[in-house]
Amino acid sequence: MGNQKLFKGSLQTIILQLLASNEKMYGYEITQKVKELTKGELNITEGALYPALHKLEADGLLDVEVANVGNRLRKYYKLTENGSKETANKVSEMQEFLRTMQQLVNPKFSLE
Amino acid sequence: MKITNNQIEDLYQFTRKHFVYHYDVQTELVDHLANDIEEIWLENPQLTFEQARDQSFKKFGIFGFMDVIEAKQKQMNKRYQKIMWRFVKEWFTIPKVITTTLIFLSIFSVLKIRHSEYVLLGTLFILAIFDLINLSKLRKNQKKKEEKLEKVFLLEAMIEQTRNGFTGLTFINLFNFVNLTKASFSDLENYWLVLISFSATLIFILFYVTGYVIPQKAEELLQETYPEYKLVKNL
CATH class of the missing domain: 1.10.8 (Helicase, Ruva Protein; domain 3)
Incomplete structure (x- = not known):
């Protein structure tokens, strides 16, 4: 997919935002949720998702919880207090960026 | 299905x-x-x-899985460092700071003696041998674990390995350090001696923390890091 490169830099923001609206999620659930929300337009690759999750965990933005589901253990991620604050920052940064990009890519012409 | x-x-x-x-x-x-x-x-x-x-x-x-392994390793390094500093800091608060000061003062006074580098080298040599004996014991244990295909957690392995790496590095560098400074310590200015004593004290504490304190508390630290640790080890 051509737009994969564009969205790679936004991966952390996407993960944080998803966790802000769903109390706790596991890795596979995140990939599926993104696919569902974007109607298959975006595909988080496994090789990018887990490194991003581990980095966020190392930065103290995420906390983990482990549950026994049937015959296996499942690792859930949820936001820490710091994580919630950072989500708000990152999301507003992202919106700012989108507005700027909009102006660059699609400038409004005026007669002035 | x-x-x-x-x-x-x-x-x-x-x-x-x-x-x-x-x-x-x-x-x-x-x-x-x-x-x-x-x-x-x-x-x-x-x-x-x-x-x-x-x-x-x-x-x-x-x-x-390489990217995943690498990211996980980085995350664990950060966590390990945090744990390490937590224990090192203890040595600079009451009551342990008294021991730290004593170590510092004894290194400093040894440095003041003529030909102190031989005393230092001798002490290091004894410490190194003592530590190597401990290491070989640990290695045997680790091998047994690997052979039994026990479930080894990343932090668990790091606690054991960092100990190896850190000890080796410290000693190799200190030997170099002593070899490099051909001038005898007792001729150096006092502020150099303070600096050297302080660094040596810090290295000694780091060595002690990574080599002995953290491995002793491993069980506790692993439970704190991994919510599933107890669950898995009891399986």
């Missing part, structure tokens, strides 16, 4: 074959593969377990 217990076991072996050696990292990947395989079966129920598994593994890209 649902994944069976045997297939879960097979997935653990599969991750091990692809260079994921630590149980905590394996577990997350196994759950991911299992979910994905079940999803693949919904669309293509005719696929065998192995086919579905390989299809799922391909999604990790040409480097397989």
Whole structure:
């Protein structure tokens, strides 16, 4: 997919935002949720998702919880207090960026 | 179709074959593969377990689990450092700061003696031998664990390995250090001696913390890091 490169830099923001609206999620659930929300337009690759999750965990933005589901253990991620604050920052940064990009890519012409 | 217990076991072996050696990292990947395989079966129920598994593994890209392992390692390094500083800091607060000061003062007064470098070298040599004996004991234990294919967590392995690495590095560098400064210490200005004594004290504390304090508290630290630790070890 051509737009994969564009969205790679936004991966952390996407993960944080998803966790802000769903109390706790596991890795596979995140990939599926993104696919569902974007109607298959975006595909988080496994090789990018887990490194991003581990980095966020190392930065103290995420906390983990482990549950026994049937015959296996499942690792859930949820936001820490710091994580919630950072989500708000990152999301507003992202919106700012989108507005700027909009102006660059699609400038409004005026007669002035 | 649902994944069976045997297939879960097979997935653990599969991750091990692809260079994921630590149980905590394996577990997350196994759950991911299992979910994905079940999803693949919904669309293509005719696929065998192995086919579905390989299809799922391909999604990790040409480097397989490497990126995941690397990121996990970095995260754990950070955590290990945090744990290390937590214990090192203790040595600069009451009451341990008294011991720290005593170590500092004794190094400082030894440095003041003529030909102190021989005293230092001698002490280091004794410490190194003492530590090497301890290390070989630990190595044997570790080998036994590996042979038994025990579930080893990443932090668990790091606690043991950092100890090895740190000890080696410290000693090699200190020997170099002593060799490099051909001038005898007692001729140096006092502020140099203070600096050297302070660094030596710090190295000594780091060595003690990574080599003895953290391994002793390993069980506690692992439970704090891994919510699943007790659950898994009791299986």
